[in-house]
Amino acid sequence: MELEYFRTTVLPARNRLYRVALWMLKDSAEAEDALQEGMLRLWVYRQKLMLCSNVEAFAVRTVRNLCLDRLKSKQYKGRQGLEGLEYTDSGQASPHQQAEQEDHEAVIRRLMLGLPEQQQWLLQLREVEELSYEEIEEITGMQINAIRVALSRARKTLREQFLKVSSYEKLG
Known part of the structure; x- marks a missing residue:
């Protein structure tokens, strides 16, 4: 039951969690690492997630906190990339x-x-x-x-x- 609950509640939020991490870290590789670490942490606490009223909000907060930790770390300081911030519009504009x-x-x-x-x-x-x-x-x-x-x-x-x-x- 835990695996199915995790699949239906946490995994659908993966794209949103990645976008939050990318927005905060401004680096796609760092964002992917933070996302993976966040997913692992959520998996470890999967039993407690079942008691949470809004799992997606908890997941966003978890990834956000991991990103903040990364931003504060000495390894991350000095690395500043702006990749992944492109927004495309598929409309028929000139x-x-x-x-x-x-x-x-x-x-x-x-x-x-x-x-x-x-x-x-x-x-x-x-x-x-x-x-x-x-x-x-x-x-x-x-x-x-x-x-x-x-x-x-x-x-x-x-x-x-x-x-x-x-x-x-x-x-x-």
């Missing part, structure tokens, strides 16, 4: 529209790096991973109202900075 969209995404990613770490993390969970506020509450331990306020402030800051950068680019 090459000009695609280039403009890619430029906008690059600007937004750059602006996001200027936000406080907590706001970056919340935006990643809500906008990229598309988690509900309740799931984010379980992962972060923050109250839902605090999550909403932080996300609102982050979006407002991004919007203002993006408009400022966009209007400057048009003038120059």
Whole structure:
């Protein structure tokens, strides 16, 4: 029963866990290593997972903590890659529209790096991973109202900075 429970609850979240690790570590090999370590840790604690109300949120928190440990380690410091951050759009946009969209995404990613770490993390969970506020509450331990306020402030800051950068680019 434990194996089947693990297969049906943890394994489907593998892609989301990988995206979280990749977003945090900015390196596909490091993200894969963190994911493997996280899956192993979840397997070891599989009996306790059956008592957990939201296994996916617990799994995301586990991988997040492993990524934070990696980021703090001395071995990881100094290694900074930006591979794996490409977002593709399969729509029928013209090459000009695609280039403009890619430029906008690059600007937004750059602006996001200027936000406080907590706001970056919340935006990643809500906008990229598309988690509900309740799931984010379980992962972060923050109250839902605090999550909403932080996300609102982050979006407002991004919007203002993006408009400022966009209007400057048009003038120059």
